[in-house]
Amino acid sequence: MTLVDQALAESKAGEGSRAEKVTTATFVYQHLRRDILKGELKPGQKLQIDQVAARYSAGTNPVREALNRLSSERLVDRHEQRGFSVPQLSLDSLRELVKTRCWLEAKALEESIANRTQAWEDNVILTYHRLSRTKVRLPEEGGDNSEWEIKHRAFHNALIAACGSSLLINYCNEMMDHAERYRYISMIIATTPRRDSNEEHRLIMEATIDGNVELAKEQLVNQYQTTLRLLEEQLEIVGAA
Amino acid sequence: MTLVDQALAESKAGEGSRAEKVTTATFVYQHLRRDILKGELKPGQKLQIDQVAARYSAGTNPVREALNRLSSERLVDRHEQRGFSVPQLSLDSLRELVKTRCWLEAKALEESIANRTQAWEDNVILTYHRLSRTKVRLPEEGGDNSEWEIKHRAFHNALIAACGSSLLINYCNEMMDHAERYRYISMIIATTPRRDSNEEHRLIMEATIDGNVELAKEQLVNQYQTTLRLLEEQLEIVGAA
DNA sequence: CCTTCAAACAATCTACATTTTTCGCAATAG
C-alpha cells in the first residue's frame, strides 16, 4: 500500500508527529473528497468501485464505506444497485447553493457578532491576515491553490465560529465544500481578470470587528453574490460555446 | 433473511405495489435509523457490528455501510478503530438543536411564504388537517406513535416546501430527526399532562395561510420553545431523581 | 424499429483473515 504509507508519513511530518492512525476507509474518504472538490474526478463521472479501489490502492470494502459517507454529505450520488457517481454541477444548483449560504452564513455571522469575545475577534483578524498574505494560484502557473483554499476556509470559519451552534457550523462547512467544486471549474475556464478578493474580505472583517452586524452581513452576502455573478458569466460563455 | 423478506413484503403492500428493490445496506440503514430515533437503541449505547448484524439478520459489510451513512448524518458517532455508538442526548445539545431549528425553519418558512403558490397553500392546509385528526399515542397505551410522527413531519415539511432550497429542506429534515429522539424520551418519562399541540399547529397554519410572515415565524418559534421548556422540566426532574 | 435473451460487467454480500483495541491478571513501584 504505497500511497497509504506515503500519505501517512507525510501527515506525520506535516502535523508535528501526531501519528494519528487512520483506517483505509478514512484515507479513501479524505482523498476521494479532495479529488471531487478539486474536480479531478469530473462532475457526472461514474465512480466504479473497482476503479476507485485501484486508484487509491485499497480494497472494495473501504471504498464502499467512503462512498457511503460521502453520499450522506451529497458529495457523491448513490444509485441503488447501480453504484455511485460524482454529482453534476449546474447553474441552478449553484444559485440555490449561494442563496442558502447567504441565508445561513449571514445568520451565523450575526450570532457570532452577538456573542463576540476577545479570542474570537483575535482569530478573525489573524485568519484574515493569513489569507491576505496568500496568493491565489492559477492552474496555468502550475496551480495548486490548496493553500489559499485552506486559509480562505479558515477565515470564513473564524467568522461564524462563535455563533453557538455546531450544527450550523457543520452545515456551513458542507456548503463551503460544494462551493469549492464550482470555484475549481471557474479557475480552469477563467477568462476574466482575477478580482481583488482581499479587498472584499477586508470589508467583511472590518465591519465584523466594528460590530456592525448589518454591514458585515451585507458585505458577506455581497461577496457571495459577486462570486455567483462571475461564475454565471463564465458558465454562460462555456454553455454558449 | 426472514426479516428482510417480511419487510419487503410489507413495503410492497403498504406503498401500492411499488416493488422498490432495496439493498441490504439500505434496509439496515432505514431500520437502524428508525430504532435510534425511537430510542430502542439507547443513547450512548455501543453499536457492535456483529450484534447489529444479528439484529437485522444481515452481514457485517452492509451494516458497516449503513453505519457510515448514519455517521455523516450525525445519527451515530464513529470512533476510528473502535466502532460506532448511539450519540448521547443532553440538555445542552437539545438547546443548541432547538435554537438552530428556530433560525433555519423560520427562514425557510419566511421564504416559503414569499414564494407561495396555490398548490403549496393547499398542501399546508391538507397536512394540517391530517395531523389534527391524528391522536398522539402515549407509550402507556401500547404506544406506537409513528403515525403521528409521520403526519407531524409532513406538516412541518409542507410549511417549508416552497422555500426554494433543497439544501435547507434537507438540513431541516436532519434536525427533525434529531428532535424526534428527544421527543421519544420525553414521552417515556412524561409526567406533565399532554398539551394541546393541535392549537399551536393551527396558529402556525393560519398565520402562514394569511401570509403573515412575522406572526407565522413567531408561532413556529413559540412551538419549539414550548417543546424545549417542557423537555427541560422533565429532564431536570429526571436528572434530580 | 422494438423485443428477447444471454454473455459480460459491475454492485453487493458473505465468509474469513488480519489488525487493533480491550480487559484481566500478575508483577512491580510507591
Added chain:
DNA sequence: CTATTGCGAAAAATGTAGATTGTTTGAAGG
C-alpha cells in the same frame, strides 16, 4: 497495601477475496 504498568488472551473492528445477485449491452429474431 494500593496504585500503576506490562503483558498476553479474547473480543472487536477493519480489510480481502471471492461468491452471488442484479444491471447493462449487444446480437438475433419478430
